[in-house]
Amino acid sequence: QAVVTQEPSLTVSPGGTVTLTCGSSTGAVTSGHYPYWFQQKPGQAPRTLIYDTTNKHPWTPARFSGSLLGGKAALTLSGAQPEDEAEYYCFLSYGDPWVFGGGTKLTVL
């Protein structure tokens, strides 16, 4: 089974920009993996920020964007806010199965 890799932790300053990445052990991540990005705060269910690489939900703050970068899926946060401190998970489709990354703990400090 494929392994999906994320940075275990990242720190960003308030107002700063940070990019989280999502890599695959099988090679480059493409749009055909339909990357999703989820945000989870302590004690809450995850919520979807980005789906199918770049698409946003109505509740996704404009400061979040999704892309493919250097063979990985990427989630960029531009203008970090204190409320963005959370765990972020990516999710890739390999047809069968689907695989989650281990998550990135993002600290806004």
Add this chain to the structure above:
Amino acid sequence: QVQLQESGPGLVKPSQTLSLACSVSGGSFSSGNYYWSWIRQPAGKGLEWIGRIYTSGSTNYNPSFKSRVTISVDTSKNHFSLKLSSVTAADTAVYYCVRTGAGGGYWGQGTLVTVSS
């Protein structure tokens, strides 16, 4: 807007079968290109995909669970279900139902299932 809500016993004995249901409102199983998944999260750990059922009724399961898991859908009741057999303490987790596919990802609130005698 689509809403999902998990339900089922919060306590299951070892070796028994865990059974959960996910009720869906604001959307229909019989229309659209959607995948209906079960995902779990042990306390303090990451997310794990268990399996999915497509609108057509076809299923795919995580190989880690394949011999123990069944996901089914009841379109007349607008809900889908998870059965996980021969549970152990390692199956203690928050279980989420999720819709993905056209239009993005929608999560239920999750339900804690504890496996203990």
